[in-house]
Amino acid sequence: MAYFERIKQFGVSGFVPEGWYWLTRSEKIKKSKAYPIKFLNTELVLLRGEDNTVRAFDAYCPHMGAHLCDGTVEGNAIRCPFHFWKFNSDGKCIEIPAQTELTNIPSLRPHKIREAYGLIWLWTGEASDPEDIPVIPELKGIPLDFTLGSNFLKNCHPNVVMINAIDAQHFRSVHQLIVDLNMKVTPLSERCIQLSNTTPMPEKNPILRFAKKFYKKALTYEMTYWWGHTGSVMVGPDFLHFYIIFALRPTLEGFTEGQTILVTKKRKGLIGLIINPIILFATKLVGNYFAKGDTIIFNRINFKFNTPIRADKAIIDFVEHYEAQRPANRYMQGTNT
Numbered sequence: 001m002a003y004f005e006r007i008k009q010f011g012v013s014g015f016v017p018e019g020w021y022w023l024t025r026s027e028k029i030k031k032s033k034a035y036p037i038k039f040l041n042t043e044l045v046l047l048r049g050e051d052n053t054v055r056a057f058d059a060y061c062p063h064m065g066a067h068l069c070d071g072t073v074e075g076n077a078i079r080c081p082f083h084f085w086k087f088n089s090d091g092k093c094i095e096i097p098a099q100t101e102l103t104n105i106p107s108l109r110p111h112k113i114r115e116a117y118g119l120i121w122l123w124t125g126e127a128s129d130p131e132d133i134p135v136i137p138e139l140k141g142i143p144l145d146f147t148l149g150s151n152f153l154k155n156c157h158p159n160v161v162m163i164n165a166i167d168a169q170h171f172r173s174v175h176q177l178i179v180d181l182n183m184k185v186t187p188l189s190e191r192c193i194q195l196s197n198t199t200p201m202p203e204k205n206p207i208l209r210f211a212k213k214f215y216k217k218a219l220t221y222e223m224t225y226w227w228g229h230t231g232s233v234m235v236g237p238d239f240l241h242f243y244i245i246f247a248l249r250p251t252l253e254g255f256t257e258g259q260t261i262l263v264t265k266k267r268k269g270l271i272g273l274i275i276n277p278i279i280l281f282a283t284k285l286v287g288n289y290f291a292k293g294d295t296i297i298f299n300r301i302n303f304k305f306n307t308p309i310r311a312d313k314a315i316i317d318f319v320e321h322y323e324a325q326r327p328a329n330r331y332m333q334g335t336n337t
């Protein structure tokens with residue numbers, strides 16, 4: 001049996017794993033207003049209440065189906081634009097102007113939403129207590145500075161973009177990095193794995209050979225794959241690590257909408273004020289460098305992992321991890337059109 005015939009989930013556009021998916025920038029969702037947002041085939045209404053919390057519900061009113069984004073936000077509740085039914089912050093109907101009886105009136109279905117890194121995220125899993133938003137493992141619990149980087153669309157499945165970071169062969173061919181990358185896999189949880197380099201940094205490149213004078217250990221390159229389609233990269237010499245989160249989400253066509261998040265440790269006082277913007281800018285350049293080389297490939301690729309070879313070991317490890325991920329059934333209907 002050919003390798004790809006055993007694959008049921010990896011790179012398959014009708015499959016959506018449980019996880020956190022970015023929806024939009026936080027700044028776009030203003031207080032006391034409602035907005036239409038679509039994730040795959042699911043139409044949502046997002047609103048920011050007077051408590052500044054963003055909530056999301058199925059978009060259509062259970063009475064006659066008016067889109068609630070045309071309604072009004074009252075406190076933390078929303079009132080339908082059509083017959084003025086009012087739903088509270090849990091989605092429960094609390095007022096019908098034409099009658100006082102409210103029994104057997106269906107509620108709005110809520111969706112699990114969280115804000116982080118200047119983005120609004122949707123949890124697609126069934127568990128009532130979702131896992132944390134992706135972080136950089138070595139920065140867990142540390143106060144962070146961050147900025148949003150580029151926003152991009154790639155004409156290929158999110159998995160194809162994700163494996164690019166561990167595609168050892170292409171670092172030589174596309175990015176001209178002469179390195180025999182050998183990635184070690186460490187499972188961090190059922191839904192999260194980390195791949196880190198075990199090979200020293202390439203010394204054939206004169207810039208990197210010069211840079212090596214300034215640190216002791218090998219250049220670290222670590223890729224962490226979280227639930228859903230988000231990955232975080234840590235790269236750098238031991239005195240300065242750069243951190244980039246690649247938040248991806250699938251489109252109905254099986255393409256990728258991505259947003260990079262550039263992260264660094266919060267540094268106190270004047271040093272932080274001066275150094276952190278420089279580090280975040282340098283992080284952006286690192287991210288752009290990696291993103292630039294693959295654009296032409298991603299525009300035309302007809303992805304099928306037909307012939308894995310030994311050098312694709314890290315990708316095979318990721319495929320196995322992904323094949324074990326749980327489906328986000330609620331969001332999968334009609335995604336393989």
Ligand code: FES
Pocket residue numbers: 061062063064065066080081082083084085
């Ligand atoms: S359609 Fe919403 S109240 Fe009638």
Ligand SMILES: [Fe+2]
Pocket residue numbers: 164165170174175290291293294
């Ligand atoms: Fe690349």
